[in-house]
Amino acid sequence: MVVLSFQAVVHHRPLEYQCGRLQLRQSLSSGQHSKSLIRCGIAEPSGEPAPMGQKTKYRDGFFEKVFMTLFARKMEKFAAPPRRLGKDVEKSESKKGWLEYDYESFVDVSKRVTQGRSRIQQQEVVREVLMSMLPPGAPAQFRKLFPPTRWAAEFNAALTVPFFHWLVGPSEVVEVEVNGVKQKSGVHIKKCRYLENSGCVGMCANMCKIPTQDFFTNEFGLPLTMIPNFEDMSCEMVYGQVPPAFEDDPVAKQPCFADICSMSNPSAAICPKLQA
Numbered sequence: 001m002v003v004l005s006f007q008a009v010v011h012h013r014p015l016e017y018q019c020g021r022l023q024l025r026q027s028l029s030s031g032q033h034s035k036s037l038i039r040c041g042i043a044e045p046s047g048e049p050a051p052m053g054q055k056t057k058y059r060d061g062f063f064e065k066v067f068m069t070l071f072a073r074k075m076e077k078f079a080a081p082p083r084r085l086g087k088d089v090e091k092s093e094s095k096k097g098w099l100e101y102d103y104e105s106f107v108d109v110s111k112r113v114t115q116g117r118s119r120i121q122q123q124e125v126v127r128e129v130l131m132s133m134l135p136p137g138a139p140a141q142f143r144k145l146f147p148p149t150r151w152a153a154e155f156n157a158a159l160t161v162p163f164f165h166w167l168v169g170p171s172e173v174v175e176v177e178v179n180g181v182k183q184k185s186g187v188h189i190k191k192c193r194y195l196e197n198s199g200c201v202g203m204c205a206n207m208c209k210i211p212t213q214d215f216f217t218n219e220f221g222l223p224l225t226m227i228p229n230f231e232d233m234s235c236e237m238v239y240g241q242v243p244p245a246f247e248d249d250p251v252a253k254q255p256c257f258a259d260i261c262s263m264s265n266p267s268a269a270i271c272p273k274l275q276a
Helices: 003-007 062-076 087-094 103-114 119-133 138-145 150-163 193-198 201-219
Strands: 015-018 021-024 171-178 181-189 224-229 234-239
Touching: 062 103, 062 119, 103 119, 103 193, 103 201, 119 201, 150 171, 150 181, 150 234, 171 234, 193 201, 201 224
Parallel strands: none
Antiparallel strands: 015 021, 171 181, 181 234, 224 234
């Protein structure tokens, strides 16, 4: 859902993010780049995501709120109306201005997009939103700049760390194996903010994982596989690896988060939003 972020022009250097500021850092003694790591404005005393079962506190800045607003306002036209809690509440929800969206309201819009839509329809909405935010000819230009090579995969992994933080939280570039070759084209998301706040397996798959994989693989021509871990809410992104068909993907058989998802069906063996 954050392909727009990749239109930014940045230097291929490790980045560290702290409280709304991007900092470039490089080891002067060894001449080697230090590990890419981002601390996405986390307000926890430890500076790390909260343990499983607890919601991580964040301190979002201007950069994060711009992206939350951009995506929320684009998705709003596909979303079901807010619950009727009173005319004043409904009026305020429908007239949010720039930078008035926070992460909770962004996730709320996402939830309303899923209402009354099948799995495929939800994914198509995300694709339409992404396409609407890109300039004409952007996918073709991306294919020219980033053909499916090891360099392109590693470069996009490096960009993911700073520009994905508003959506998924802290992440770092890791080494992965793609077609028998070890390369630094993996991104380890410590605890996905979107999954943590939505609490929904179906939203993870239909509003993030599948459409993002499809967009990079089919529109941009750079294969991407996302592997969420529903035990600890972490996730692995592997650039350069072709994603499996949905029916062969382990996520297709994932049950609901019965204790935390407001839309869950505890009696269902598989999350209903993965079957529709």
